[in-house]
Amino acid sequence: MTASKPTTGVGQRPKGEPSKDVSGQDETASQDYWKPLAAGFVGSFLLMIGSVGLGWLAQSSALRRNVFFIWMRVEPVNIVICVACIAIGGMVLVRAWLRLGQRFKKWPPSSGKVVRKAILFWSLPLMFSIPLFSRDVYAYIGQGRLMQANLDPYVNGISALSNWYQLGADQLWAEAPTPYGPVFLWIEQFVVTVSGGNPEISVFLFRVCSAIGVLLCTIYVPRLAVLHGVNPNRALWLSVANPLLLVNFLAAVHNDALMIGLAIAGLYYSATKRNVLGIVLVTLSIAIKPITIILLPFIGLLWAGKKANWPRKFLYWAMTAAISLGILALFGWINGFWFGWINGLSAPGSVWIWYAPVGAIGWAIAGLVSSFGWDGWAVTREFWLATKVVAIGIVVWLMFRGSYDRILRRTALALGAVVLLSSMIQSWYVVWLIPLFAITGIRNDWQVKTLYFVLSFFMIYAISDQLNVYPYLQQGESWINLDSARFAAAIIALGFAIYVVFFDRKTRELFLSNNSQHEII
Numbered sequence: 001m002t003a004s005k006p007t008t009g010v011g012q013r014p015k016g017e018p019s020k021d022v023s024g025q026d027e028t029a030s031q032d033y034w035k036p037l038a039a040g041f042v043g044s045f046l047l048m049i050g051s052v053g054l055g056w057l058a059q060s061s062a063l064r065r066n067v068f069f070i071w072m073r074v075e076p077v078n079i080v081i082c083v084a085c086i087a088i089g090g091m092v093l094v095r096a097w098l099r100l101g102q103r104f105k106k107w108p109p110s111s112g113k114v115v116r117k118a119i120l121f122w123s124l125p126l127m128f129s130i131p132l133f134s135r136d137v138y139a140y141i142g143q144g145r146l147m148q149a150n151l152d153p154y155v156n157g158i159s160a161l162s163n164w165y166q167l168g169a170d171q172l173w174a175e176a177p178t179p180y181g182p183v184f185l186w187i188e189q190f191v192v193t194v195s196g197g198n199p200e201i202s203v204f205l206f207r208v209c210s211a212i213g214v215l216l217c218t219i220y221v222p223r224l225a226v227l228h229g230v231n232p233n234r235a236l237w238l239s240v241a242n243p244l245l246l247v248n249f250l251a252a253v254h255n256d257a258l259m260i261g262l263a264i265a266g267l268y269y270s271a272t273k274r275n276v277l278g279i280v281l282v283t284l285s286i287a288i289k290p291i292t293i294i295l296l297p298f299i300g301l302l303w304a305g306k307k308a309n310w311p312r313k314f315l316y317w318a319m320t321a322a323i324s325l326g327i328l329a330l331f332g333w334i335n336g337f338w339f340g341w342i343n344g345l346s347a348p349g350s351v352w353i354w355y356a357p358v359g360a361i362g363w364a365i366a367g368l369v370s371s372f373g374w375d376g377w378a379v380t381r382e383f384w385l386a387t388k389v390v391a392i393g394i395v396v397w398l399m400f401r402g403s404y405d406r407i408l409r410r411t412a413l414a415l416g417a418v419v420l421l422s423s424m425i426q427s428w429y430v431v432w433l434i435p436l437f438a439i440t441g442i443r444n445d446w447q448v449k450t451l452y453f454v455l456s457f458f459m460i461y462a463i464s465d466q467l468n469v470y471p472y473l474q475q476g477e478s479w480i481n482l483d484s485a486r487f488a489a490a491i492i493a494l495g496f497a498i499y500v501v502f503f504d505r506k507t508r509e510l511f512l513s514n515n516s517q518h519e520i521i
Helices: 034-054 067-074 075-101 111-126 138-146 184-197 199-227 232-239 243-251 256-271 274-286 292-302 311-337 338-347 357-368 376-400 404-420 426-438 445-466 482-505 509-511
Strands: 472-473 478-480
Touching: 034 067, 034 075, 034 111, 034 243, 067 075, 075 111, 075 232, 075 243, 075 445, 075 509, 111 199, 111 243, 111 404, 138 184, 138 199, 184 199, 184 311, 199 232, 199 256, 199 426, 232 357, 232 426, 243 256, 243 426, 243 445, 256 274, 256 292, 256 404, 274 311, 292 311, 292 376, 292 426, 292 472, 338 445, 338 472, 338 478, 357 376, 376 404, 404 426, 404 472, 445 509, 482 509
Parallel strands: none
Antiparallel strands: 472 478
16 A cells, blocks of 8 residues: 555556457456346345345334235245245345456456446345344434434433334334444434434435445545555455445445445545545544544554654654544534443443354353353453453554554454454444455455355345244244244255355355465456
8 A cells, every 4th residue: 555646456457458358358348247237136126025024114114004015024925935035135146246256357447337337236226125134223213313302312222212112123222322423313313303203214314324335435445445556346346346235234224334434435535645534534434333443543654654753653643533532522512412422332232142253252151160150151251351452452563563555454454353352243343344355455365265255154144133024923824933934044045055155166166166366356
């Protein structure tokens, strides 16, 4: 990475010269890239259809009283169809993404247009789906109503509202303070005010906010990749066209989209010596979700410059912190809540999950210690606290060690350490990391294969994790409940993944071949 203006990216050719593949033909002309684009659109469309029967609806939603939605969500046959649509649609989207990546050997300039088309086509159906895989968006609506009622969201959970259960949010949010920053509180209040509290309109407006985050990533990921000598079109495909990002940011309507979009934009301007603008954008990202505060020390290093000595680095760290802290203090003064969001950082959600390494180890420690008659979970909580301290230590070590040219790689590793050493890893936590690693280089060997497997795992888990199924449905001798729907979705998605990895002659080489290429292309 350099701090100069962007230069020509890897794989680009002089203007007017067509890109060629190894056979001497125009690569995009010789490859039928419309097939994966169409397949991905079909996958997204199936997700949208499946969301009608299994997506999250607020209890107060008018759609719950619509005859068509009642029919889709009550009839066992229709629920089975929706389960199949979600499971197959999600995995078809994954396969389409893999196949699109196979269309380009050297990722010429023309491939960028194709990837942007993929992002657009695959996003459109998700923009109009019922929220899938998460109902956090309904908590956003509740927090917006708290703001309207002049209640402090950093003190009050949404149970402070009358009829709060009708909002559709998870009960974990009932007493939990919001973990979001002041800017997102204003967005929540604005959405609720404009929509009049209508859940369907509110969900769409929050989705527009998420789409803005995806757009920011689409703009700035390639630019940052060029600064690192990484092919910008491949980086865009690896990160923004990635089904895991699209599903979490658009289908699930997570505010992480806007957080990451602002952070990536801020990193770009910091890397091109527009440091104050970069700090402002990253601070806005922090004011969405505070996790991106981890980026500030590395932005300070970018500002200090390549040949900075330690006194200069400390000076620019202090200046970066002062600007960001000053902006956040201004926001806190305006809304009257100051830094109340610090109180909400422990809210809400599960303490641990089985596939997180630290979570699994903690569970094992709890079981082992409890077998001796002691309080195993007390020991586990101390262990989890220790891993957080280790994560902070790694971030500090990365601040002080490493070359200037790898500052953004160190940023990615710092955020990765915080995620990996957490007892709870959600799929959207992984999505935070993918753009940062893509712009600093994911090699075409075990590194990209790891991404393929991580993507497949989290897609299967998302498909089978949160489905909005009525508690018990019965018609004659047939029945459907949440556990059976989740099991069916998991089996279908896992079966599709096994086919893609082991039997599909077009995609299995991506997972199983001994690729000797180690270049970042």
